[in-house]
Amino acid sequence: xxxxxxxxxxxxxxxxxxxxxxxxxxxxxxxxxxxxxxxxxxxxxxxxxxxxxxxxxxxxxxxxxxxxxxxxxxxxxxxxxxxxxxxxxxxxxxxxxxxxxxxxxxxxxxxxxxxxxxxxxxxxxxxxxxxxxxxxxxxxxxxxxxxxxxxxxxxxxxxxxxxxxxxxxxxxxxxxxxxxxxxxxxxxxxxxxxxxxxxxxxxxxxxxxxx
Numbered sequence: 444x445x446x447x448x449x450x451x452x453x454x455x456x457x458x459x460x461x462x463x464x465x466x467x468x469x470x471x472x473x474x475x476x477x478x479x480x481x482x483x484x485x486x487x488x489x490x491x492x493x494x495x496x497x498x499x500x501x502x503x504x505x506x507x508x509x510x511x512x513x514x515x516x517x518x519x520x521x522x523x524x525x526x527x528x529x530x531x532x533x534x535x536x537x538x539x540x541x542x543x544x545x546x547x548x549x550x551x552x553x554x555x556x557x558x559x560x561x562x563x564x565x566x567x568x569x570x571x572x573x574x575x576x577x578x579x580x581x582x583x584x585x586x587x588x589x590x591x592x593x594x595x596x597x598x599x600x601x602x603x604x605x606x607x608x609x610x611x612x613x614x615x616x617x618x619x620x621x622x623x624x625x626x627x628x629x630x631x632x633x634x635x636x637x638x639x640x641x642x643x644x645x646x647x648x649x650x651x652x653x654x
Contacts (some may be wrong), residue, residue: 580637
């Protein structure tokens with residue numbers, strides 16, 4: 444004779460959401476994104492599934508930079524010196540004196556040389572120029588501008604001139620337009636190397652400056 448044994452079975456019902464929660468908040472009851480952390484966060488790596496979306500034309504942007512205190516901060520796009528970005532393009536227009544018409548002996552930009560590194564990106568001059576020496580040898584020479592930036596007494600300065608050339612005596616004094624690239628020294632390195640070249644003008648640096 445077979446005996447059928449019926450054992451009571453407890454059915455455990457665990458409620459679960461039919462749809463995953465859209466937003467998760469840590470230290471906040473009102474998350475504003477899929478994951479909203481209100482406080483500090485530490486991680487060992489970042490995985491980006493969908494990549495970064497391109498900004499729309501009407502969206503502003505800013506640089507995210509680590510400052511000397513190891514904080515991530517945002518640089519806005521205001522003009523120097525209120526809130527500079529890591530890289531700035533600044534234009535100067537310098538009118539020359541009527542006594543020489545093309546010579547900028549030393550223009551002080553007032554840019555702090557301890558904090559910033561300055562490079563002349565481009566320049567222009569408004570007036571045609573001619574040789575100041577009337578000998579035939581000078582008349583055939585091509586005018587070459589001498590312009591460079593340097594720092595002295597804590598600020599960046601630059602000089603500009605057409606050596607042995609100047610505008611016509613009947614022409615007004617010229618005007619230089621100088622575009623400067625200004626780097627924050629926290630994110631740029633100034634490296635100076637000296638080396639010699641042979642008489643033919645060729646040569647190579649003694650060692651690689653950047654690799």
